[in-house]
Amino acid sequence: MQKxxxxxxxxxLAPTAALAGPTCxxxxxxxxxxxxxxxxxxxxxxxxxxxxxxxxxLQVERSAHDAAGxxxxxxxxxxxxxxxxxxxxxxxxxxxxxxx
Numbered sequence: 001m002q003k004x005x006x007x008x009x010x011x012x013l014a015p016t017a018a019l020a021g022p023t024c025x026x027x028x029x030x031x032x033x034x035x036x037x038x039x040x041x042x043x044x045x046x047x048x049x050x051x052x053x054x055x056x057x058l059q060v061e062r063s064a065h066d067a068a069g070x071x072x073x074x075x076x077x078x079x080x081x082x083x084x085x086x087x088x089x090x091x092x093x094x095x096x097x098x099x100x
Contacts, residue, residue, distance in 0.1 A: 021060035024073060024091075024098040026052050033077060034090040037066045045086055055080030058091055060098065073098075 032039070033046035060075040071093035077086040 022098040024058045024096040031095040
């Protein structure tokens, strides 16, 4: 009975895990938080010199590119305590580390 429940639980949760993208962290303290796929589109909550620290993370949902070929990640931003800080932000790919 327990074995069947464990298998069923794995089958239910497996598709959910497959939908999640990588979790990334800023490569330095100058990483920008954007509202659109444009280097100058600083998100209104992140204007005025606000910066993310190394403990922050981005849960990537998708990638995007602008006309100049700059790559962006789109996803939800979490603070150093793991709390959701800002939904649906854009970040420049080269400013974030997403692991191997």
